[in-house]
Amino acid sequence: MKKGLIILSLLSSFGLCFSQIKPNERLVYAASYNMSGLMTHIAQVTMQTETVKTTKKSYLHLSWEAATFSKWDSFFKIRDLYESYVDPATLKPSLYKRSIFEGGYKITEKYIFSADNKTINSTVKVMNRPETKKTFAIGSGSQDIISMVYKLRTLDLNVLKSGQSKSFVIVFDRKEYPVSVKMLGRETVSAGNLGKKDCFKMSISAKTNKLKGTDKNLIWLTSDAKRIPVLVRFSIPVGTGQLVLSSASGI
Amino acid sequence: MKKTLIYFASFFAVLGIVFTILPLGTIALLPVAIALIFAFLSFKFSISKRKKISGVILIISALTLLVVVGKEVFIKDEVVLDKQFEEKKIESKQEDIKDLEGL
Numbered sequence: 001m002k003k004g005l006i007i008l009s010l011l012s013s014f015g016l017c018f019s020q021i022k023p024n025e026r027l028v029y030a031a032s033y034n035m036s037g038l039m040t041h042i043a044q045v046t047m048q049t050e051t052v053k054t055t056k057k058s059y060l061h062l063s064w065e066a067a068t069f070s071k072w073d074s075f076f077k078i079r080d081l082y083e084s085y086v087d088p089a090t091l092k093p094s095l096y097k098r099s100i101f102e103g104g105y106k107i108t109e110k111y112i113f114s115a116d117n118k119t120i121n122s123t124v125k126v127m128n129r130p131e132t133k134k135t136f137a138i139g140s141g142s143q144d145i146i147s148m149v150y151k152l153r154t155l156d157l158n159v160l161k162s163g164q165s166k167s168f169v170i171v172f173d174r175k176e177y178p179v180s181v182k183m184l185g186r187e188t189v190s191a192g193n194l195g196k197k198d199c200f201k202m203s204i205s206a207k208t209n210k211l212k213g214t215d216k217n218l219i220w221l222t223s224d225a226k227r228i229p230v231l232v233r234f235s236i237p238v239g240t241g242q243l244v245l246s247s248a249s250g251i
Numbered sequence: 252m253k254k255t256l257i258y259f260a261s262f263f264a265v266l267g268i269v270f271t272i273l274p275l276g277t278i279a280l281l282p283v284a285i286a287l288i289f290a291f292l293s294f295k296f297s298i299s300k301r302k303k304i305s306g307v308i309l310i311i312s313a314l315t316l317l318v319v320v321g322k323e324v325f326i327k328d329e330v331v332l333d334k335q336f337e338e339k340k341i342e343s344k345q346e347d348i349k350d351l352e353g354l
Binding site for chain 1: 350
């Protein structure tokens with residue numbers, strides 16, 4: 001009986017603490033931007049996962065897509081695509097891509113991570129300027145921003161007390177940035193078609209001028225084994241906004 | 252003073268119409284509400300000659316308010332299928348598989 005309970009608790013703790021990211025997960029968010037104190041819906045953000053197979057290996061394709069609602073398209077069209085191909089078990093990235101189209105401004109970026117994760121072969125193209133290629137060294141634990149968020153979802157967050165942090169290093173714009181994710185506590189948040197969910201409230205901070213304020217960039221992850229991001233609040237130099245989960249499928 | 256009220260009401264009524272045409276959602280309520288307040292005040296305190304102008308601004312602002320509320324209630328936020336973007340995604344994925352094969 002005692003043994004059974006120990007095994008059961010071990011199994012449940014593994015299930016709850018070290019969840020795996022499944023393929024075919026689709027999370028849809030409504031993105032709002034704060035204009036004159038009112039949150040205005042501007043775009044839809046879709047986070048998807050799928051399995052991609054090559055002749056040698058199977059990868060998990062993580063993608064984030066942002067597209068403005070049709071009413072905004074004539075004024076300021078956004079079609080952003082962030083992608084990362086990662087190892088399904090470790091979430092270590094092999095290929096990261098960023099394709100930005102924001103009101104006519106275009107940038108495409110491709111990072112190919114070396115097998116030992118020590119260098120990145122990058123290709124960047126901004127507007128109509130010529131493509132630039134550069135190889136640069138990175139730390140062994142460095143990853144792209146997308147795989148970092150998915151990695152965060154697989155960590156044992158139950159052991160984090162309020163005020164404790166997890167550290168990551170992300171590569172963005174050919175530079176490495178230390179990122180810290182601090183546990184702020186638990187809150188019940190509305191989670192679209194999932195109803196109300198108990199969530200971990202966490203603060204994301206990075207040594208960059210792209211994020212502003214202390215504890216102003218927040219993410220709420222469900223406290224169940226799925227760790228679904230249900231709400232994201234951000235503060236950037238040009239204002240504040242939020243992503244609210246509207247539907248989740250394949251979880 | 253009464254003239255100033257009419258000027259303000261007219262200005263915010265025009266601003267309200269512009270905001271209503273733009274996809275600014277509930278933000279349009281701000282100038283419309285201000286226009287309604289100024290138009291109401293000028294209607295109340297104006298002499299009969301100017302009452303007509305204030306009344307017209309009041310009606311226009313009220314109609315704008317209806318349009319803003321109607322847009323919020325009846326028009327759903329949706330993303331149109333962007334064929335060019337979808338094709339680009341397919342091409343990009345094929346290119347990615349080639350890159351991954353090379354690793």
